[in-house]
Amino acid sequence: MNKFGYHGQVLHVDLTNRAFKAESMGAEWYRAYAGGALMGGYFLLRDTKKGVDAFSQENPLVFASGVIAGYDAPALAQFSVITRSPALGEMAMAQCEGEFGRFLKASGYDAVVFRGKAEKPTGLLIEDGVPRFVEAGWVWGNSALESANLFARAYGLRREAIVSVGQAGENRVYFAGIVSGAGNQASRMGVGAVMGSKNLKSFMLRGGSRPKAYDPEKLIGISAAFSGAALERALYASPSTSQASDSRSIMERILDQYRSECACPSCPFGCVHHIGSKEAPLAATSVNRWRAKSLARDPNPDIWLQANALCNSYGLDPADTRQALRFAFECAEARLVEADVEGFTMGDYASVLPLITLIAERRGIGGVFADGALGAAEYIGGEAVSIAKRIINRGEPQAAAVREDTAFALDALSLCPYASYSRDLGPEYVREILFAITGWETTVDDFNRWRMRRERLRALFALREN
Numbered sequence: 001m002n003k004f005g006y007h008g009q010v011l012h013v014d015l016t017n018r019a020f021k022a023e024s025m026g027a028e029w030y031r032a033y034a035g036g037a038l039m040g041g042y043f044l045l046r047d048t049k050k051g052v053d054a055f056s057q058e059n060p061l062v063f064a065s066g067v068i069a070g071y072d073a074p075a076l077a078q079f080s081v082i083t084r085s086p087a088l089g090e091m092a093m094a095q096c097e098g099e100f101g102r103f104l105k106a107s108g109y110d111a112v113v114f115r116g117k118a119e120k121p122t123g124l125l126i127e128d129g130v131p132r133f134v135e136a137g138w139v140w141g142n143s144a145l146e147s148a149n150l151f152a153r154a155y156g157l158r159r160e161a162i163v164s165v166g167q168a169g170e171n172r173v174y175f176a177g178i179v180s181g182a183g184n185q186a187s188r189m190g191v192g193a194v195m196g197s198k199n200l201k202s203f204m205l206r207g208g209s210r211p212k213a214y215d216p217e218k219l220i221g222i223s224a225a226f227s228g229a230a231l232e233r234a235l236y237a238s239p240s241t242s243q244a245s246d247s248r249s250i251m252e253r254i255l256d257q258y259r260s261e262c263a264c265p266s267c268p269f270g271c272v273h274h275i276g277s278k279e280a281p282l283a284a285t286s287v288n289r290w291r292a293k294s295l296a297r298d299p300n301p302d303i304w305l306q307a308n309a310l311c312n313s314y315g316l317d318p319a320d321t322r323q324a325l326r327f328a329f330e331c332a333e334a335r336l337v338e339a340d341v342e343g344f345t346m347g348d349y350a351s352v353l354p355l356i357t358l359i360a361e362r363r364g365i366g367g368v369f370a371d372g373a374l375g376a377a378e379y380i381g382g383e384a385v386s387i388a389k390r391i392i393n394r395g396e397p398q399a400a401a402v403r404e405d406t407a408f409a410l411d412a413l414s415l416c417p418y419a420s421y422s423r424d425l426g427p428e429y430v431r432e433i434l435f436a437i438t439g440w441e442t443t444v445d446d447f448n449r450w451r452m453r454r455e456r457l458r459a460l461f462a463l464r465e466n
Contacts, residue, residue, distance in 0.1 A: 004214040005067035005438040006030050010043075011109040011131060013124060015198055016057060016116030020131050025110070031440070034450055036064035036414040037093040039111045040082025041457035044091055047113075050464050054086035054190070055172065055197040061114040063104060063163075063203065066414045068437050070105025070210060073223040075416040076433070077264035079104050084461075085189040086197075087174040087372050091461040093454075094177070094191045097264050097416050098184035099160040106208035118199035125155065128207035136201035140170065143313040148181030151202055161205045166315030168360040169196030173370040175320035179312060187317035214439035222432050227268040264416070307352055314360035320372060323391055324359065325352050327373040330387050336380050337365065412450030 008030075012021045033039045040062035052058050062082040069078045079101040085092035104112075108129030121140040122133055134155070139147045144166035152159040159181030168176035169192035176192030177185040186192075213219050304322075311318040331337045358366025368376045377388035413430065427444060434442050 002212075003027070004212055006110050007108055007211055009109050010039075010111045010113060011126075013112060013114045013131065014116050015114060015118040015122065015200065018118075018133055022109070030067055030110075032453070034067045035412045035454070036066035036069055036078070036080030036111070037082060037095070038412065038450065038454055038457065039064040039066065040080055041091060041093065041454065041461070043111070043113050044082055044084065045457060045461055045464075047115075048084070052084060054084045054089070054194055057116045057198075059084045059115075059194060061191070061194050061198060061200070062111055063114075064111040064414075065101065065105050066110075068433055069414050070102045071213060071219065071437055072266040073219060073433055074226050074267045077101050077267060078414045078416055079186075080414050081178060081186045081191045083191055083194045085191075086172065086193050087190045087375070089465060090189070091458045092189035092191055092194075093458070094186040094188040095414060095416075096163075096178070096180065096184050096186035098180050098182050099265055100163055100180045100182070100184070100205075102210075102265055103158075103161040103205040105210045107205050108208050112203070114195075114198060114200060116198065121199050121201050123151065123202040123204060124200070125157075125204040125206070126208075127205075134204075140201055141167065143167065144169075144179035144315040145181065145183065145313055147202055148179075151204055152181065155204065155206075157204055157206055162202055164202040164315070165192045165196045165200075166313060166360065168314045168316045168370075169193055170201075171360065171362040171370070172197055173316065173359060173362065174372045174375060175317040175324070176315050177317045179315045183312055185312065185315070185317070187319070190317075192315050213437045215436045219433070219436040222429070222436055223266055226429060227266075267416070303350055303352065307356055310353065310356045310360075314356070316356070316360060321356060321359070323373055324369045324376070325355065327376065327384075327388055327391050328355060328365075328369050330391070331376075331380060331384055334383055334387065336382060336384050336387075337368075412447065412454050 006025075008024055008026075010023045010025055012023060014020070033042050043060055043062055047060055048058060060083060062080075064080045064082065066078070066080065069076055069080075077097055077099060079096055081092075081094045081096070083092050084090070107126045109126070112124075112126075114124075118133075121136040123136040123139075125132055125134050134151075139150050142150065144164040147164040147166070148159040148162040151157060151162055151164075162181040163178050163186075164181075165176060165178060169178070172193045174190045174193055175187075176190055176196065177187035178192045178195055179185045307321070307325075308318050310316070311321050328337070355366060355369070358364050359370045360366070362370045368379055371379070373388040373391055374385075377384040413434075415430070427447070430447070431442050434440050440446075
């Protein structure tokens with residue numbers, strides 16, 4: 001039977017015993033678990049017992065592609081990472097954009113499931129579908145981006161084909177992410193802390209080929225039509241001319257630090273800005289447009305740009321890091337922690353930079369905030385708990401807050417949330433893309449089933465774990 005959109009194989013990696021096992025999955029399974037998050041959720045529920053600790057050897061770490069992810073069309077340069085979250089104990093489903101999703105699609109496997117714990121720092125390289133372990137002790141302690149550069153030079157790889165943890169993941173910071181060599185990050189719910197707990201420094205890919213698409217010519221046509229229509233509109237365009245003007249003026253506040261922008265493969269939107277701060281000799285940091293707008297509104301954008309660069313380097317979720325920093329400042333203001341300690345000075349925004357380093361290294365007061373706002377609040381006690389809850393409930397608007405008519409596709413099929421801001425990414429586009437890649441005829445009912453299955457996987461896991 002022809003397979004379109006998937007390889008039909010899942011690779012299981014036993015880090016403890018340094019062993020590999022391929023598992024064949026049937027066509028019905030792919031139809032039921034079409035998205036990367038769905039695939040990972042399936043294995044997390046199937047292969048764990050109640051009470052599995054996030055940092056235990058039994059907790060799997062799943063990198064998954066999905067049936068349409070990784071092909072040449074807008075919104076498809078994605079991959080998913082699924083595990084049990086150390087911060088919340090929930091099923092973590094993190095998504096990441098960028099070119100690594102295309103390399104994963106060509107790896108020969110639709111998902112790679114890591115279990116166990118390596119005896120010493122280790123990397124995994126899959127080359128033309130053949131996996132092998134590589135020694136990683138010589139890069140342990142380096143930043144995520146520098147680790148990608150080192151491995152790329154050592155093995156002749158493209159850095160975009162490498163994902164790594166930085167010092168935050170190595171030290172099990174509860175909001176550590178997994179960073180690609182291009183600077184994109186699977187940042188939510190502490191997936192990097194789980195990767196670091198397994199002594200897995202990097203996951204690298206080379207060669208291989210993507211599964212055949214059902215109708216390659218149709219796929220090219222859909223991609224071209226989408227890109228042509230989307231480029232006729234500005235990404236920030238709105239019915240209100242004043243709103244569009246406001247967006248431009250906000251961005252102008254950091255344009256003097258702007259270096260370039262880039263788009264994911266086959267996508268017309270340059271969502272990622274490369275921005276370098278004049279105040280510190282840091283490498284250019286990558287921020288998506290929505291994050292850049294948030295930074296530009298801040299009264300101290302230079303400091304937060306440097307902070308974002310540190311987050312990318314150490315492998316910290318920028319949103320949760322900012323939340324932890326706000327919590328730290330409010331606790332200092334309430335005299336729940338010392339206001340002047342180890343470079344952290346109340347009222348001095350520049351002091352967030354050394355505090356980020358302390359958090360990533362779990363050193364001194366940083367070790368307290370490395371467990372996130374709630375974890376730190378439990379340690380500090382008293383009024384800290386109510387402060388943490390207030391900050392978390394206030395939160396920050398995430399780019400994944402999307403138009404309702406495309407939410408099903410984003411959540412269930414691992415489509416890029418940023419591309420959802422285009423008026424052209426709607427149900428018809430998703431149906432056409434699915435048909436061109438897989439040959440499946442789909443309806444809104446199929447999308448609803450995938451959406452509900454994703455919600456039920458997380459709900460079943462939460463119910464099982466009480």
